[in-house]
Amino acid sequence: MINLTNELAQALVQRALEARENAYCPYSGFAVGAALLCGDGTVYSGCNIECASLSPGNCAERTAFFRAVNDGQRSFAAIAVAGGPKGQAPDAFCAPCGVCRQVMREFCQPDFAVIMTDGAQRRVMTLEELLPMAFGPDNLK
Numbered sequence: 703m704i705n706l707t708n709e710l711a712q713a714l715v716q717r718a719l720e721a722r723e724n725a726y727c728p729y730s731g732f733a734v735g736a737a738l739l740c741g742d743g744t745v746y747s748g749c750n751i752e753c754a755s756l757s758p759g760n761c762a763e764r765t766a767f768f769r770a771v772n773d774g775q776r777s778f779a780a781i782a783v784a785g786g787p788k789g790q791a792p793d794a795f796c797a798p799c800g801v802c803r804q805v806m807r808e809f810c811q812p813d814f815a816v817i818m819t820d821g822a823q824r825r826v827m828t829l830e831e832l833l834p835m836a837f838g839p840d841n842l843k
């Protein structure tokens with residue numbers, strides 16, 4: 703895992719909270735923001751984006767990943783995630799959904815850091831902890 707100092711972790715959480723302000727979540731009312739740290743130090747943010755027909759919606763984490771991959775990024779160190787009812791500060795940890803964990807598995811090492819916040823505290827887990835014994839690119843080689 704990268705050397706995740708308090709300053710770096712908090713800066714990523716702050717970027718996730720800012721991205722969360724742009725969440726488009728009229729159906730769930732649950733706003734999420736993410737901030738993805740790339741290997742070259744660039745940070746890509748993302749918010750969740752919902753649709754009236756529901757299934758096309760995208761999570762904040764995947765928005766951040768897809769923006770980054772679209773720009774040619776392929777190396778990732780950490781992601782911060784902040785979520786909760788829209789209009790309120792997060793007061794519980796928002797863990798990435800299974801689909802987002804699988805996208806992380808596509809591009810990240812097992813020690814990729816996932817930073818969650820409940821507004822008061824941070825919790826850091828590795829991708830390996832969140833998605834053990836995962837199916838991934840190596841299975842298709």
Ligand code: THU
Nearest residue numbers: 730732734750761762797798799
């Ligand atoms: N959501 C995320 O964006 N990230 C997560 O980690 C959990 C869930 C979104 C999807 C949907 O727009 C809303 O939160 C409720 O599930």
